[in-house]
Amino acid sequence: MSRKALVISPELCIGCRGCQTACKSWNQLPATKTANKGTTENPPDLTPNLYNKIRYVEIPSETNPVRWLFVSQRCMHCDDAGCMKICPAPGALFKTKEGAVGFDKEKCIGCKLCVAGCPFNVPRYDEKDKITKCHLCSDRISQELTPACAKACPTGAISYGDRDSLMGKTKIAGSRKLYGETDLGGLGVLYAFKDAPKVYGMEESPAIPESIVFWHKVLKPLAYWGIGGAVAASLVHYAVFGPKKDEEVN
Amino acid sequence: MANMVKKASVFEILNHWITAVSFIILAVTGYGFLFHLEQLNSIFGNFNVMKDWHNWSGVVFTVSLFFTIFNYLPVSLSFGSDDIGWIFKAGGYFSKRAAVPPQDRLNAGQKLFYLLLLIAGIAISASGFVIWLMPGVRKWVLLSHLAHNISFDLLIIAVPLHIYLATLANPGTFRIMVYGTVPIEWAKKRHAKWVQKMGF
Numbered sequence: 001m002s003r004k005a006l007v008i009s010p011e012l013c014i015g016c017r018g019c020q021t022a023c024k025s026w027n028q029l030p031a032t033k034t035a036n037k038g039t040t041e042n043p044p045d046l047t048p049n050l051y052n053k054i055r056y057v058e059i060p061s062e063t064n065p066v067r068w069l070f071v072s073q074r075c076m077h078c079d080d081a082g083c084m085k086i087c088p089a090p091g092a093l094f095k096t097k098e099g100a101v102g103f104d105k106e107k108c109i110g111c112k113l114c115v116a117g118c119p120f121n122v123p124r125y126d127e128k129d130k131i132t133k134c135h136l137c138s139d140r141i142s143q144e145l146t147p148a149c150a151k152a153c154p155t156g157a158i159s160y161g162d163r164d165s166l167m168g169k170t171k172i173a174g175s176r177k178l179y180g181e182t183d184l185g186g187l188g189v190l191y192a193f194k195d196a197p198k199v200y201g202m203e204e205s206p207a208i209p210e211s212i213v214f215w216h217k218v219l220k221p222l223a224y225w226g227i228g229g230a231v232a233a234s235l236v237h238y239a240v241f242g243p244k245k246d247e248e249v250n
Numbered sequence: 251m252a253n254m255v256k257k258a259s260v261f262e263i264l265n266h267w268i269t270a271v272s273f274i275i276l277a278v279t280g281y282g283f284l285f286h287l288e289q290l291n292s293i294f295g296n297f298n299v300m301k302d303w304h305n306w307s308g309v310v311f312t313v314s315l316f317f318t319i320f321n322y323l324p325v326s327l328s329f330g331s332d333d334i335g336w337i338f339k340a341g342g343y344f345s346k347r348a349a350v351p352p353q354d355r356l357n358a359g360q361k362l363f364y365l366l367l368l369i370a371g372i373a374i375s376a377s378g379f380v381i382w383l384m385p386g387v388r389k390w391v392l393l394s395h396l397a398h399n400i401s402f403d404l405l406i407i408a409v410p411l412h413i414y415l416a417t418l419a420n421p422g423t424f425r426i427m428v429y430g431t432v433p434i435e436w437a438k439k440r441h442a443k444w445v446q447k448m449g450f
């Protein structure tokens with residue numbers, strides 16, 4: 001099974017938020033009451049009941065005084081996923097055969113360490129403190145269906161397919177930068193940005209926090225070799241020098 | 251028995267075993283989280299229950315760690331030239347003939363072990379409570395996750411050495427944490443300064 005991906009093209013997005021509605025509909029997520037903040041961005045952030053949302057950026061460029069950017073925001077389905085790296089509960093987070101990062105609320109222990117591990121501030125929690133987030137409609141894509149958001153998008157701003165061929169197509173279509181091509185081992189959600197990532201509200205080079213990388217590479221192996229080494233050293237000492245017998249102590 | 255001297259109080263012994271048992275539960279469940287040991291489900295049922303065991307054993311561990319202060323901190327802080335001498339001779343553990351300087355109620359190695367246990371214990375407890383009670387506060391959780399694991403590595407190396415030294419390596423020591431007493435002659439050889447202070 002080849003890795004699947006979404007490619008997001010903010011310049012094609014008209015901000016209709018059909019993807020948000022389709023996602024809620026497929027995942028049976030209730031609507032949330034929000035206050036009108038005078039912007040088309042709504043709700044203001046991801047919530048336990050909102051797996052994807054359109055970020056609205058109004059940022060004039062030299063040629064376009066009214067440049068509006070609509071950026072789909074959700075779990076990026078990282079190849080090297082910080083959430084999975086730090087999660088202490090086996091099976092709570094897992095990779096599907098399509099390369100999506102799925103979750104299992106039964107196995108989640110609600111520690112929220114994944115919040116600290118995620119470079120994109122994605123995981124949210126339901127009322128039982130269990131993780132919720134976009135799972136790339138893993139229940140649809142396993143049946144060869146398109147994720148609800150991509151299916152609903154009327155302009156092609158969200159397209160779904162084989163990661164490699166999607167990337168190829170997007171490059172031919174002339175996008176200068178493909179965000180997420182190599183970051184974190186390659187993201188499962190790529191962005192055909194035409195300008196610097198920060199213009200779209202994204203970090204230039206997202207990364208798993210250094211302390212987690214250090215923990216994974218050094219502290220975790222040390223927990224394994226440390227106890228083994230201490231026990232082995234004790235046994236070797238016992239064999240070589242033996243116990244301090246009372247009559248020998250002076 | 252005659253010729254015995256009391257080295258540990260009932261309180262000290264009880265507290266020691268509370269610290270030890272809670273530590274072992276914490277270490278076992280901690281390894282479960284660290285290496286996704288699903289075999290532990292046969293003991294705890296599932297990882298949600300294991301998390302409760304870990305967190306509440308943490309409370310027990312923290313309280314018992316607090317009480318160790320009264321038993322060991324003053325003597326551990328009284329570090330003098332005889333302690334330095336002990337360290338230079340490596341406690342006599344690598345030579346049968348090495349004569350080590352007279353020691354207090356705790357020898358220099360025991361003092362150092364206690365100070366490490368106290369510092370790493372405070373770090374692992376404080377960070378554990380942050381991870382538990384401030385979930386999702388990214389900055390604090392990241393720092394605590396690091397501190398929790400660094401102190402865990404220190405402890406998981408130091409504690410097996412402590413167990414070895416208190417059992418196999420030094421016959422006659424283990425009974426202190428059962429009966430609280432040792433023969434005076436035994437104590438004179440290992441804790442001369444303390445025995446002297448006791449007036450024997």
Ligand code: HEM
Pocket residue numbers: 086087088109111273276277279280281283284301304305306307308309311312374375376377378379381382395398399402405
């Ligand atoms: C000797 C004492 C302790 C040891 C040996 C220990 C060990 C560990 C280890 C190895 C982990 C897994 C590390 C990881 O995956 O990040 C862990 C996680 C954790 N520890 Fe501890 N710990 C101790 C004390 C405590 C205390 C006092 C608390 C607070 C009550 C605590 C709360 C936690 C929490 C909340 C986690 C994250 C996983 C979870 O939510 O269950 N720990 N601990």
Ligand code: SF4
Pocket residue numbers: 083086087088089092093103107108109110111112113114115123131
């Ligand atoms: S909250 Fe759940 S998914 Fe997140 S790290 Fe903890 S166990 Fe894993």
Ligand code: SF4
Pocket residue numbers: 074075076077078081082083084101117118119120121122123133
């Ligand atoms: S974006 Fe965050 S939650 Fe999604 S896979 Fe990456 S690290 Fe995990």
